[in-house]
Amino acid sequence: MTAPSSTPPRTRGRWITHWEPEDTAFWNATGRRVANRNLWASIFAEHIGFSVWSLWSVLTLFMTPETGFDYTAAQKFLLVSVVSLVGALLRVPYTLAVPRFGGRNWTLISAAALLVPTGTAVVLIQRPDTPFWLFVLLAATAGLGGGNFSSSMANINSFFPERSKGWALGLNAGGGNIGVATVQLAGLGAIAAFGAAQGHLLAAFYIPLLILSVALAWTRMDNLAGARADVGAQIAAAKDRNFWIMSFLYIGTFGSFIGFSFAFGLLLQNQFDRTPLEAAAVTFIGPLLGSLIRPVGGRMADRFGGARVTLWNFAAMAAGTAIIVAASLQESLALFTAGFIALFLLTGIGNGSTYKMIPAVYAAEAETQIAAGVPAEQAYARNKRVSGAVLGLVGAAGALGGVGINLVFRQSFLSFGNVIPGYVAFLVFYLVCLVVVYRVYLRRPAGGDAAAREAPAEQGAVGEAASR
Template identity: 65%
Template sequence: MPGRPDGHWIHHWDPEDRVFWARSGRRIARRNLWASIFAEHIGFSVWSLWAVLVLFMTPENGFHFSTEQKFLLVSTVSFVGAALRVPYTLAVPRFGGRTWTIASVAVLLIPTVMAAYLIQAPETPFWLFLLLGATAGLGGGNFASSMANISFFFPEREKGWALGLNAGGGNIGVATVQLVGLAVIALFTLDGGPLVPLVYVPLLVSAIWVSWRYMDNLGTARTAPTAYLAATRDRHFWIMSLLYVATFGSFIGFGFAFGLLLQSQFDRTPLEAASITFLGPALGSLLRPVGGGLADRFGGARITVGTFGAMAVAAAVILAAIENVSLPVFLAAFSVLFVLTGIGNGSTYKMIPAIYAAKAENLMNQGISREEAVARCNHRAGSVLGLIGAVGAVGGVGINLVFRESFAASGTATPAFAVFLVGYLVCAVVTWAVYVRAPRPQPSARPDETPARTPAETATP
């Protein structure tokens, strides 16, 4: 039985032991998972707050910022959230998942209360809005620490489901805050902007209490900072980073940009934009666990290749919709693209632990003990998960910067979606070439670089 002699610290944890898992591990892991989802959800909502508040920054409310400035604002929020993901991942082994979740949620009270004040002050200089947006980016770091923490709790055979559910529950915070924005605009018009962040103050307090009451710290969760440097020498890190930039980067980037696109490309009012923007992020978030589940069943690489191909098709349809000024086609294709980003998020994230599970198996075949092989590869996988999560969030920054440059150069989003289409095709080819086709033997590889079987093989039960 896992002991908790130091309050909420657990010092024995072996989810791969099926007896341990059935007796007590599953119950404890799932309790931590549900609490983690709630806390991460609120963190994601705060991170996405300015994607909604920019809809209130209209000339009618005294704001005169350009479309390019607004895209720069949401890009800044996204960038800070991405940059914090590495230190946030490191914080879980250092302080414990429960302890860090409480602290990281509590600090979000500051940017949330400040946003409620500043959205009422249109005379505020733009640089101060950028600074405040950067503080809201703290919520983006919560994703990495939450995912790293939950990955320690679950056995390999259930990681796809657990990570997909945890990430999807957090990701849907993008849609939730947009629904809050829609309700505020509908009930209080554009004068109700301060109410959007104020809604999240009691929710943040609730998340702090839930984390304190239901979560645990794992004494066995250890990842040395040097493991991150080692991870960057692994070719799988760079390949999977590229794939996650294209899936999660697209999801968070489009989630931040959707309302601005409707206003700038199709001249929608704030109410019209807010009534639609929640749909895409909601679909993408809800489908992320499906992507993880499909990867568990059929293999992450196979699902990911198909997803990228479909994303390229959706981008092509969006280009046609912009060219023909067809809002219904644009909305339909964009919604499909959001769905595909969700599925791709789940399948690519599942590929990462699958790669390192295969490496652990190969190490055991070379005579290394099961405990040592699993520990070594789990620590490497945890490091890679955190780093890739950070790089993927940087993709969201890139999405919004591409939109900014696209509007600055041509006044339209057409060049941006052309870039995205090419990018998705490149990712499909890379995934197929590296992980789907039969790998070539590499007999000279060192034990810690033993080539893993493809995720398509390792993720199939």
């Protein structure tokens, strides 16, 4: 029998077996309180996970000849590339882990697992004679923190009704992204207070925070017995053309955000000979602003259409990259820093607008299917399932862009001795993204079925479709 809608959630241990967030009476009586309790504990755990994922973007600043490390720029970029790669690859299995093990249980496991790379970093960063391959392995284990984003988002998505998911997921995502800036700000504090030779203290700072996140998950979070992994929707998404196109675009926005967040401090050190303190004093600003402005990109997409905002955003990103190239050629630190801060702001706007495009694309796709004779209910239900899967998978694909950013920087140093060719490559990539957005989602078909297939989705009406 179905329990009355006002009945409190039934639990076995920490498993909730009755959960109806779409039922207004249930939600107002007890659902909202339980969901918010889980949300805030999840935000904290995800924030710390993101911080540990970003830890090596700061620890590499401490690894200088003055502290006993004789690593090249290429070696340092390899370290942060490995961290990015592992975090990106784990996003899909971490998403599937939530319905398998429970959101609370997986938060406990994933947060506790981060004690291993963090505690080991405290020891090894004090030993410059440690083999480089061991540091690569250690950096890879820190990449576990990158997977926490997807499991946290999947868990919170199950707790909230459709009418509240945007706000809840926005808070959850924002709380995680700001972890990049937080760890870099903490690194600045560690360098200023204790000196560049005490990098291990930064890693040590996160050990009690990880323990606290485990304690909060243990006492404040729940598992939902009804959560299910929609593997079929993920398979359908992977076969859909729009998924690959949107993944490509998200690599350009979120991939740039996370890649530049990891690389910015190293670029300041290697291009302009900044000390660890000087680099850390600037590094956190870009990721912080990029995280905070992300909702603005979504709001702009609501008003003007996601494809239009994304198109102009890529044009601006190309222009910002051109400024960075000019600053590098002129060796102008002020212009370089201003260009990068602008680029971080643009990645934040692009993250919001690109993500907002996805439901709009699939809403328009459903309308196309309805026009072709598919029943409306069937078309909307199918595209809602697929778009939900795409939202998760695109996040994983976008994180791979961070790997590409740092590998390009590494190769640029190895092949040319400087990073300018890498910037030129990114400029070209952003222009390609611009062309893709225009041709696929904005260019109106000239006529006939072939042209219609070339422009299947938004046709300049993203904002209207997304607002339905």
